[in-house]
Amino acid sequence: MNPKKPLDPFFWLTVVCGSVVVAFILLPLIQMMAQPSLQDLKEAIQDPAVRRSIWLSIYTSGLAAFISFTIGTPFAYLLARRDFPGKKFVESIIDLPIMIPHPIVGIAILGLAGKNHWLGHLMHQVGIYVMGTVTGIVTVLTFVALPFYVNTVKAGFEAIPVRLEHVSRSLGASPAKTFLRVTFPLASRSMLVGIIMCCARAISEFGAVVIVAYHPMIAPVLIYERFTAYGLKYSQPVAVWLILVCLVLFLLLRIVTGQRGSKTAAGKKPS
Amino acid sequence: MLRGLLVVLFLATGTFFPLSASAEPEGKLIIFHAGSLTVPFAKMEEIFETRYPKVDLLREAGGSTKMARMISELGKPADIMASADFAVIDKTLIPQNAKWNIRFATNQLVLCYTDTSRFADEVNQDNWYEILGRKGVIWGHSDPNLDPCGYRSLMVLQLAGKYYNRPGLYDQVMANRPEKNVRPKSVELVSLLETGHMDYAWEYLSVAIQHGLKYVKLPNEINLGNYNFDDFYKKAMVKVTGKKPGTWITRTGKSCTYGITMLEDAPNPEAAKAFLGFLMDPKGGLKILKDMGQPPFIPCRVPTAQMKAQLPTVLQKWVEVKN
Amino acid sequence: MIRIETLRIELPGFALKDIDILVQDGEFFTLLGPTGAGKTLMLEAIAGLVPITSGHIRVNGRDITHIPPEQRGIGIVYQDYALFPHLTVLENITFGLRYHKTDPQASEQWLQWLMERLGLRQLASRSISYLSGGEKQRVAIARALAVKPSVLLLDEPLCALDPNFREEIRHVLKKLHQEVGITFLMVTHDFAEALFLGERAAMLNHGRIEQIGPVSHVFKRPATPFVAEFVGMRNVFPATFDDAKAVVDDLELDLLEPPERDKRYVAIRAEDVVIRKEKLCRNNVNVFKGKVLEVIDRGISHEVLVRTGTVIFKAMLTKGTLLEMNLLEGKEVHIEIRPSSIHVL
Incomplete structure (x- = not known):
């Protein structure tokens, strides 16, 4: 027989707080998702400007994630494996983009890339323009999203015992080969999480982008423009589409890489 | 005796009647205004708050259309709305959110640049349109759909074609302005000029003066600053987006005229009236506007006697009826 | 053959100092010491995985001090196995093969032999986690040996x-070592392992070597109080010597023969301290009266402090003897120590 346990007030407190948090996050989103009619959604997706902006958002965020992956992975490895003077300082620099208000990021990058700054002058001379270009958008997105990638992957590398790398070296593999054959595959899951975090962060960025590039419009800027030019009614359907597309993309990413992960676990036939 | 009784009654009930005329304004006063009014309104806030220390003036600046939408669509509380184009108030706020609309100042369009702009040493009143068409020159304006300064910039270009008798001018110049050079607010263009991302940008004269920019002043016929030329301005027509995506409305050129109104459900009408009284005083707000490159109407104007009658009594003395 | 000369490794808060070791070709050498003595550090230094402050390491005459680990040809086996979790058993074992250019047939044979010997054939396609x-x-072990290292380090x-x-693994190691003829260098803190596996041993304490020699020699003739205690001599006392007598505080112990000069300690294994209830009148050499201070349960046997x-x-x-003698705390007993079981250090 199971005697009824007395209800623990603390347990109920945690449940109540949990429900509040969930409701707090879901209510506004559900409200927004439920607002536009199917007709509104259809009209929105038939609008080439909307499709263009959503595609641009995905494309630039993906590029930002790819750049973070290429330059962030070796850097995260360095941070995870080496101790050097000033490491704490470097680590807090990585976190800066998370703390800086977003418009300031945009202003700072614009200021640097302008013709009146020597670097911007140089960039203009070789034909790199930041204001109002995809280059500019990707620069800003990488700036704000890179820390999410580096921090996630750094933790992933730290979780891999350094002894595995030692053994690999002792078996004849160079540091680069060791990284490719041992560390990289073992960290691939955390890299995937890092990429998803990085993409998610990039796709949600507005404040920094709108300062660097109003045109071409990424989806959040278009949503804002729609709101200011036409009002709530015409910005909501675009927002709904952006959320839906992102959900599907992230789901796909998880499924695709999840399958690959289970394949390795199943093992190959001995040769 | 009766008078004494009234005084007692008045004293007893005074605090409960916020509308009573002689109560000193207090509390928060929320003003939404066009971005181009930021500098003079900041100055007015300073003086107004020393005059009415119990009032806390809160300003929010933005594109006029956007600010008006915040009131009409999101129901954001505000006491006063000042628009860079008085027509925005007519279009968006009257009749639901406001009843009247006072025109209180003018402005004009100028072409701003800096020392580092390309061809900064040769640009003048007669060759500016030719320079804007040159390859490598980066120039921009604000979004005509969001900011009156944006469509006015386009109107200036249309008028210039007629005034200088060069029919292809508008298209030639616009061909040299990729869409990325269009920004939501004209004030943003100032920082793009200052950082060297842009060579030339269309701004209100007031903005140019307040930010210490160099500018080309244009003839009255095309600068949208003098209502005596309204008949000529009318020839400029710009299509801007309408109430929903894919629909368009046509804006017709007319002189830049600032409009201001008090909202129907203003949370603090007493303070709002005090501020409007201060603004419309030729020795108060209007003088500040004048100093900052936004020539005021002295006195301020309403289009009809009917509208004048709808104004709060304290404000009626500051306006004349003139369309 | 491994020759370590005046090796020195300095880390924050720890240092390995003045390490000189010569390991013979094909020898099973053990490196003994308590936790924190620096054993693993030394192993990783030989493998090239930690930077060396000064000194030299030579393997088969080649100075490898500044050669990266992948070129040293030294295998390492860690106590936590350090297997690659994303690879199968076979993929783990063959991991290093591609970096060693050998005759494919010979290396395949070697691999088959290794897997046979280590009983891994059936497991080849298994995932590590099972x-x-x-x-x-x-x-x-198979993974490390697959590439035929000149030295195998075992941590x-x-x-x-x-x-x-x-x-099981102890026997596997012993057999493998006899069969493959590769130099084994094993780190352990368990002297019994060294006794079973090792030919010679080095005792490491606080980053220094205290004694090197054949394991049985170290076991029988510990050179320092630390080594004596490590090899199980529970009774180590400072002593002064007078001819064939050792004086420990107020006790005089008879020795078999006068010790060499500059000896400063006596050491006696706990099992060589005999407890009797009555004083036997045989010869009365090294028989002392005492009182039981404490009886400590050590599992199979009991430690009695007198x-x-x-x-x-x-x-x-043993438990049986303890019960039979009915030894309780405070009881008067006699202890006897034969002169032959007294070690002089």
């Missing part, structure tokens, strides 16, 4: 295993 501890350690290979697997004057002896009794 192996037992003993299987994992066998895979780790406490038995430590993380269950007792029954420990026995105070004699100011000296406390530790003796070892």
Whole structure:
């Protein structure tokens, strides 16, 4: 027989707080998702400007994630494996983009890339323009999203015992080969999480982008423009589409890489 | 005796009647205004708050259309709305959110640049349109759909074609302005000029003066600053987006005229009236506007006697009826 | 052959100093010491995985001090196996093959032999996570040996295993070493392992070597109080010597023969301290009266502390003997120590 346990007030407190948090996050989103009619959604997706902006958002965020992956992975490895003077300082620099208000990021990058700054002058001379270009958008997105990638992957590398790398070296593999054959595959899951975090962060960025590039419009800027030019009614359907597309993309990413992960676990036939 | 009784009654009930005329304004006063009014309104806030220390003036600046939408669509509380184009108030706020609309100042369009702009040493009143068409020159304006300064910039270009008798001018110049050079607010263009991302940008004269920019002043016929030329301005027509995506409305050129109104459900009408009284005083707000490159109407104007009658009594003395 | 000369490694808060070791070709050498003595550090230094402050390491005459680990040809087996979790058993074992240019047929034969010897054939396609501890350690050994290293380093290979697997791997190691003829260098803190496996041993304490020699020699003739205690001599006392007598506090112990000069300690194994209830009148050499101070349960046997004057002896009794003698705390007893079981250090 199971005697009824007395209800623990603390347990109920945690449940109540949990429900509040969930409701707090879901209510506004559900409200927004439920607002536009199917007709509104259809009209929105038939609008080439909307499709263009959503595609641009995905494309630039993906590029930002790819750049973070290429330059962030070796850097995260360095941070995870080496101790050097000033490491704490470097680590807090990585976190800066998370703390800086977003418009300031945009202003700072614009200021640097302008013709009146020597670097911007140089960039203009070789034909790199930041204001109002995809280059500019990707620069800003990488700036704000890179820390999410580096921090996630750094933790992933730290979780891999350094002894595995030692053994690999002792078996004849160079540091680069060791990284490719041992560390990289073992960290691939955390890299995937890092990429998803990085993409998610990039796709949600507005404040920094709108300062660097109003045109071409990424989806959040278009949503804002729609709101200011036409009002709530015409910005909501675009927002709904952006959320839906992102959900599907992230789901796909998880499924695709999840399958690959289970394949390795199943093992190959001995040769 | 009766008078004494009234005084007692008045004293007893005074605090409960916020509308009573002689109560000193207090509390928060929320003003939404066009971005181009930021500098003079900041100055007015300073003086107004020393005059009415119990009032806390809160300003929010933005594109006029956007600010008006915040009131009409999101129901954001505000006491006063000042628009860079008085027509925005007519279009968006009257009749639901406001009843009247006072025109209180003018402005004009100028072409701003800096020392580092390309061809900064040769640009003048007669060759500016030719320079804007040159390859490598980066120039921009604000979004005509969001900011009156944006469509006015386009109107200036249309008028210039007629005034200088060069029919292809508008298209030639616009061909040299990729869409990325269009920004939501004209004030943003100032920082793009200052950082060297842009060579030339269309701004209100007031903005140019307040930010210490160099500018080309244009003839009255095309600068949208003098209502005596309204008949000529009318020839400029710009299509801007309408109430929903894919629909368009046509804006017709007319002189830049600032409009201001008090909202129907203003949370603090007493303070709002005090501020409007201060603004419309030729020795108060209007003088500040004048100093900052936004020539005021002295006195301020309403289009009809009917509208004048709808104004709060304290404000009626500051306006004349003139369309 | 490994020759380590005046090796020095300095880390924050720890240092290995003045390490000189010569390991013969094909020898099973053990590096002994308590936790924190610097054993693993030394192993990783030989493998090239930690930077060396000064000194030299030579393997088969080649100075490898500044050669990266992948070019040293030294295998390593860690106590936690350090298997690659994303690879199968076979993929683990063959991991290093591609970096060693050998005749493919010969290396395939070698591989087959290794897997046969280590009983890994059936496991080849298994994932690492489904192996037992003993299987994992066998895979780790096979992986290290697959590339035919000139030296195999073993870092406490038995430590993380269950007792029954420990026995198994111990035999596997001993046999393998006899069959493959590769130099083995094993780190352990368990002297019994060294006794079973090792030919010679070095005792490491606080980053310094205290004694090097054949394991049995170290066991029988510890050179320092630390080594004496490490090899199980529970009674180590400072002593002064007078001809064939040792004086420990107020006790005089008869020795078999006068010790060499500059000896400063006597050491006696606990099992060599004999406890009697009655004083037997045989010859009365080294028989002392004392009082039982404490009886400590050590599992199979019991440790009995007996105070004699100011000296406390530790003796070892089986449970049966203990019950039979009815030894309780405070009881008067006699202890006897044969002169032949007194070691002089």
